[in-house]
Amino acid sequence: MLGILYLNGEYVAVDEARISVFDRGFMFGDGIYEVIPVYSGKLLRGKAHLSRLQDSLDAIEIPNPLAHAAWLKIISRLIENNYPNADSVIYLQLTRGTMARRDHAWPDDIEPNVLVTCSEQVYTAQDTATAGARAVVLQDTRWSDCYIKTTNLLPNALLLKKARDMDASEAILIRDNLAIEGSQSNLFIVKDEIVITPPKSRYMLGGITREIVIELCQQNNIICREKEIGEDELHQADEIWLSSSTREILPVVTLNRHAVGIGRPGIVWQQIIQLYQDYKLKVMRAPDG
Numbered sequence: 001m002l003g004i005l006y007l008n009g010e011y012v013a014v015d016e017a018r019i020s021v022f023d024r025g026f027m028f029g030d031g032i033y034e035v036i037p038v039y040s041g042k043l044l045r046g047k048a049h050l051s052r053l054q055d056s057l058d059a060i061e062i063p064n065p066l067a068h069a070a071w072l073k074i075i076s077r078l079i080e081n082n083y084p085n086a087d088s089v090i091y092l093q094l095t096r097g098t099m100a101r102r103d104h105a106w107p108d109d110i111e112p113n114v115l116v117t118c119s120e121q122v123y124t125a126q127d128t129a130t131a132g133a134r135a136v137v138l139q140d141t142r143w144s145d146c147y148i149k150t151t152n153l154l155p156n157a158l159l160l161k162k163a164r165d166m167d168a169s170e171a172i173l174i175r176d177n178l179a180i181e182g183s184q185s186n187l188f189i190v191k192d193e194i195v196i197t198p199p200k201s202r203y204m205l206g207g208i209t210r211e212i213v214i215e216l217c218q219q220n221n222i223i224c225r226e227k228e229i230g231e232d233e234l235h236q237a238d239e240i241w242l243s244s245s246t247r248e249i250l251p252v253v254t255l256n257r258h259a260v261g262i263g264r265p266g267i268v269w270q271q272i273i274q275l276y277q278d279y280k281l282k283v284m285r286a287p288d289g
């Protein structure tokens with residue numbers, strides 16, 4: 001990763017950024033984050049990401065130190081400096097702040113530590129168009145407030161590691177016999193040409209890519225239902241997709257080593273990924289603002 005980043009009011013070279021070891025994010029995972037995809041220098045749904053950032057801050061009672069316009073200014077400067085007119089990823093992180101010493105409780109006057117980076121986009125949809133992904137089903141070991149985009153990602157990281165050890169690239173998580181989402185993605189299945197995704201709840205992250213997929217289905221006469229998905233239904237799906245800002249809409253071709261549907265990215269996925277690429281093009285061509 002090259003270029004500059006934003007840390008607590010300053011723009012500094014990436015390898016020169018420093019933060020206290022008493023930062024509560026470092027010691028307790030006490031912070032929240034956002035990941036915004038950037039295509040040709042344009043944010044994809046920047047407003048929705050900043051609004052979800054606010055929701056996460058509200059949920060754990062960290063005050064937002066910056067107004068919407070100030071966030072956009074920082075983001076634009078980093079894109080301009082690091083990856084102008086290219087595809088990249090904006091990462092925003094706020095931790096509760098730095099303590100004088102290690103303490104579970106925090107003082108009233110603590111101020112958040114703010115980090116923004118702009119790094120290279122490492123994934124393109126074409127990467128999976130031919131191959132597809134392998135997934136495994138694992139029990140969801142996370143807490144019960146998964147709608148908060150917290151930096152406390154230890155359960156997610158451990159679940160992903162378990163999936164990797166099983167030669168898969170994502171874990172689909174089960175809670176109370178329901179398929180909820182992936183360790184770093186939202187879940188869609190297709191059964192008899194109907195697209196189904198679990199309804200938003202406290203047990204999953206309300207993904208921005210998920211919203212786009214639902215909208216694209218609605219606008220293009222693809223039936224899409226927000227409905228709970230039983231573990232059995234998951235195994236019987238014709239298609240499984242995983243959506244996220246960094247991997248777009250990923251078709252799953254094996255689940256627990258068994259072929260999903262025809263064992264290749266399905267027909268409805270071909271349709272939705274094309275609609276998604278068209279939508280991205282529209283965003284890239286739109287005037288700023």
Ligand code: PDD
Nearest residue numbers: 035183184185186205207208209244245
């Ligand atoms: N993660 N669910 C979880 C648990 C996630 O971590 C993510 C994204 C999503 C998809 O949300 P969105 O479409 O808004 O990216 C769902 C990001 C990319 C990450 O942690 O890097």
